[in-house]
Amino acid sequence: MPELPEIEIIRRELFPSLVKVRIVGLEIADNKIQIRSEDILNKTIIDLIRKGKYLFVIFNDRSSLLFHLGMTGSLIYTKKREILRFQRARIATAQGFISFCDARRFGKMKFLIESEREKVLQSLGLDPFFPEYTWDNFIRLLINKNLPVKNFLMNQNWISGIGNIYSSEILFLSKVHPEKRVNKLTIKEKKSLFESIPQVLNQAIQCEGTTIRDYQRTNGTRGFFQNCLKVYDREGKPCLVCGTPIERIKLAQRSTYFCPHCQKK
DNA sequence: CTAAACGCCTGTGAGC
DNA sequence: TGCTCACAGGCGTTTA
Ligand SMILES: [Zn+2]
Numbered sequence: 001m002p003e004l005p006e007i008e009i010i011r012r013e014l015f016p017s018l019v020k021v022r023i024v025g026l027e028i029a030d031n032k033i034q035i036r037s038e039d040i041l042n043k044t045i046i047d048l049i050r051k052g053k054y055l056f057v058i059f060n061d062r063s064s065l066l067f068h069l070g071m072t073g074s075l076i077y078t079k080k081r082e083i084l085r086f087q088r089a090r091i092a093t094a095q096g097f098i099s100f101c102d103a104r105r106f107g108k109m110k111f112l113i114e115s116e117r118e119k120v121l122q123s124l125g126l127d128p129f130f131p132e133y134t135w136d137n138f139i140r141l142l143i144n145k146n147l148p149v150k151n152f153l154m155n156q157n158w159i160s161g162i163g164n165i166y167s168s169e170i171l172f173l174s175k176v177h178p179e180k181r182v183n184k185l186t187i188k189e190k191k192s193l194f195e196s197i198p199q200v201l202n203q204a205i206q207c208e209g210t211t212i213r214d215y216q217r218t219n220g221t222r223g224f225f226q227n228c229l230k231v232y233d234r235e236g237k238p239c240l241v242c243g244t245p246i247e248r249i250k251l252a253q254r255s256t257y258f259c260p261h262c263q264k265k
Numbered sequence: 266c267t268a269a270a271c272g273c274c275t276g277t278g279a280g281c
Numbered sequence: 282t283g284c285t286c287a288c289a290g291g292c293g294t295t296t297a
Contacts, residue, residue: 104274163290
């Protein structure tokens with residue numbers, strides 16, 4: 001479900017409800033989640049950090065909870081204790097409840113001490129909104145890569161936060177064909193990609209994320225960037241720039257959408 | 266080493 | 282209505 005913009009929206013929405021608040025309970029309804037209540041009970045949340053598609057709830061002793069929402073995960077905040085569909089875990093705070101719902105159970109929820117969190121953060125590639133996202137660091141990543149640029153964008157070890165929807169959108173804005181090999185990109189295309197990545201993600205954040213089927217904000221409502229998608233899920237529909245029908249192909253076993261006229265190999 | 270393919274999970278909607 | 286199939290915002294592991 002969620003890529004960088006959706007996680008960032010969730011982080012911003014949860015922040016005022018969680019920071020400076022104490023954990024008072026934990027209920028787990030899925031044996032794939034292994035957290036002991038005593039790991040987090042009575043700790044106070046001091047920050048919420050996002051990198052790529054990961055969200056960390058940081059406690060006063062620097063330990064943290066890691067959340068990754070997989071394909072269908074959501075974090076729903078409620079004042080009262082509620083039974084929600086596909087709920088895998090529920091955290092009670094002094095103020096309310098956070099429910100981790102996730103139909104396909106690809107998501108992750110783990111307790112980490114500080115050094116473990118550092119390791120996860122280190123393993124993730126450049127986040128497009130971190131200060132390390134610079135032109136020099138960006139082009140260094142492209143060296144010696146012989147794979148389709150779409151696959152490159154989706155690999156979280158190089159750049160973190162881009163998934164299947166936004167990779168197609170970024171490539172359309174950059175006018176780059178998704179199958180173009182990274183080592184064949186022109187300098188102009190590289191520059192265009194470098195700029196399009198934060199631009200598309202930013203627009204999606206302004207629109208509170210993309211809800212096509214599963215994504216929900218923390219109050220259960222939908223985002224609206226799905227109304228602004230230029231190519232994703234628009235197979236056969238006219239390109240909004242030139243009118244050519246949008247095509248769908250498979251790359252890395254994932255649907256990939258592009259305009260064959262605006263995005264030449 | 267790099268890059269591609271597979272497997273994990275469950276739900277939904279289209280077509281027959 | 283009921284069945285089957287394709288498909289779904291991801292990623293860790295296995296294979297080539
Ligand atoms: Zn076009």
